Every structure is written in structure tokens, then in C-alpha cells.
Amino acid sequence: MEQIVVEEAPWIFLYYHVVLRVFNPNVKGLTLDGSDRLLLERVFKDG
Numbered sequence: 001m002e003q004i005v006v007e008e009a010p011w012i013f014l015y016y017h018v019v020l021r022v023f024n025p026n027v028k029g030l031t032l033d034g035s036d037r038l039l040l041e042r043v044f045k046d047g
Helices: 002-008
Strands: none
């Protein structure tokens, strides 16, 4: 029965990308690239 369901069922692949980031207001220079990765080369703490 399970095999029939697996073979006959329609497949819908869903992907929902969510990125949540919280930063201290004293941290400056944080940027993201096109893949939502943090670029840390120019990060510094102000204050």
C-alpha cells in the first residue's frame, strides 16, 4: 500500500528560504552577498 502511494502521489517540492539576523547597533559594516551569507571582511564595532 505504501509503495503505491509513493509511486502514484503527485510530488510538489516546496522551499521557503528565511534568514533572520539580529545585530547590536554598535556593529557596523555587515553586508550580505547574493546567497545571504555574511561578509565579515569590513565588520567593526563602533563605540
